[in-house]
Amino acid sequence: MWYYQNFSVSAWIYLALQGSYGIIWFIKDVSFPDPSWQKRITIGGGINAFLTVLGWYWVFGWLLISGVSVPDYPLADSAWYALCISMCMLGSVIMIAADAQKFFTLKYRSGLIDNGMYRYIRHPNYLGEMLIYASFALMVWHWLPVLVLTWVWIGLFAVNMMMKEASLSRYPEWRDYKNRSKWLLPGIF
Numbered sequence: 460m461w462y463y464q465n466f467s468v469s470a471w472i473y474l475a476l477q478g479s480y481g482i483i484w485f486i487k488d489v490s491f492p493d494p495s496w497q498k499r500i501t502i503g504g505g506i507n508a509f510l511t512v513l514g515w516y517w518v519f520g521w522l523l524i525s526g527v528s529v530p531d532y533p534l535a536d537s538a539w540y541a542l543c544i545s546m547c548m549l550g551s552v553i554m555i556a557a558d559a560q561k562f563f564t565l566k567y568r569s570g571l572i573d574n575g576m577y578r579y580i581r582h583p584n585y586l587g588e589m590l591i592y593a594s595f596a597l598m599v600w601h602w603l604p605v606l607v608l609t610w611v612w613i614g615l616f617a618v619n620m621m622m623k624e625a626s627l628s629r630y631p632e633w634r635d636y637k638n639r640s641k642w643l644l645p646g647i648f
Contacts, residue, residue: 463525470524472540473598476547477520480591483551491562512615515607516592523599530600539597546594554587571630579645581627581636582620586643589616 488496500508522528532539557576561584564572576583589612596604620642627633642648 465524465526468536468540469530469598472544473520473523473595476543476594476598480547480551483555487555487558491559493558493562512611515611516595518607519595519599519604522601522603528599528601530598532600543594543598546590546597550587550590550592550594552587553590554584557583557587571627571632571636573632573636573640577640579640580643581624581640582643585616585620589643 523530534542553576560575560577561572564575580586589608592608592611596608624637
């Protein structure tokens, strides 16, 4: 912010959202680590992950803070800020609750999780992350974050969700659970 001399409210809110999410992710990882994030990867794999997904998230903030994106929000600024902050908070709560439930349930019993956060939707942790990153994109209000999120949500999240569902289909209660739950949004999708 100091380099670009951008001290706008939107830049401060964006940094607060990103920083809060970073702290939340760190606390979550320490409290109930996801085994898939604990696997060692090669340097090439790390570079690939950064170039194809993670690095692009940093571009969101740069667009806003550098002044490349000067948002003209479709609502009053204060209403837009409230929307983005609320989405980020709701997404964080959903992600944390879903990941905590999965961690502690599977710690004590293996099998299909079909209650709590998973009662109505099969992928609440992805829903939480989607709300968080959508809030970042809405704060920036530029076409590039929309393009990046479309790529990540369709090319990565949707593929991972389909693979997870294929894996969960081995449980006898899967068919019933799938029929009474939705992919991401209760009662809709």
